[in-house]
Amino acid sequence: MNTDDNNGVTAWLLQVDRLVNVAIGQFELIHIIDKPDYMSIPQAPEYCKDVVLWNSNIVPVMSLASWLTSEIQLDSTGVVAVVVYEDNQGKHKFGGIKLSNAPVQAKVSNEQQCQLTGEYDKWRKVSLSSFKSKAGDIVPIVDVSKLFSQILLS
């Protein structure tokens, strides 16, 4: 995330489920696709069963709501955040994250840092850290490279 003043760093908050927000770095979100034209891949994991064509790239799309609940989720808004990350060979890749709402920017400071506990334990696998939002909710800071690696398959 980008440190730009004493009030903290700028992050994007992504609402991935009715109740869950995650944060990613300011420069990791590069585009929003409204009502994407998905191609569903047969027998792919439920949380990552779709790809979209974006800027001549084949972009896998994650439903973190499906991953969290292990249930099929109906796509309520049809908004996808396109994020950029480096794969394990240092190449730039693109991934998509299904959203329940449009992303918003927020400032995050060190004082807000907290532990992932209880129902948020699952996020440890793909999180760099976490913080408490002003509303008091725990917000995992997602490691985008890990999210789009094979880690969720294991």
Added chain:
Amino acid sequence: MIDMQFKNKLRRDNAKFHVSILSFAGIELIVPQSEILSIESIYELETSNGNERHIGMIHKQGMKLPVYCFSKSMDLYRSLPEDRFQCVVLKHDELIFSLLCYEITNAEISDIEFHNLPVCMDNNIIPLTHLCLYKGTDSVRKLGMVTSTARLNEYINKLN
């Protein structure tokens, strides 16, 4: 990116890839045209009792070949859906079997890019070898799913 062995299988001349597009249940699978042995009428199908993985058998070249029928999610159907009109016989080395399709079309595509499955979804179950980007007859760039006789055979054998 794609391995050369597969690319060579698809390429018949220097300019174009010769593929067949198998359509069923709203999905399209792209396979090398060289692996299509024949296309048979659905009326040749002898349906089986529903306890097998295949939906029936057809006779081809003195052999009885199993005929499989996939849903949109590529689970096996045990009874014949109404939207299948053609039966494609796929052959690669010693492997030979048939799939029921809605439609089978041949295409020569010059502008096609093959991509490995994204690592985050590649669970070793997906019955595809690659994804691809290609220009359809309307010159619009499209996403495609690529498979092969060997991959489909491996997939079917793992199904219950």
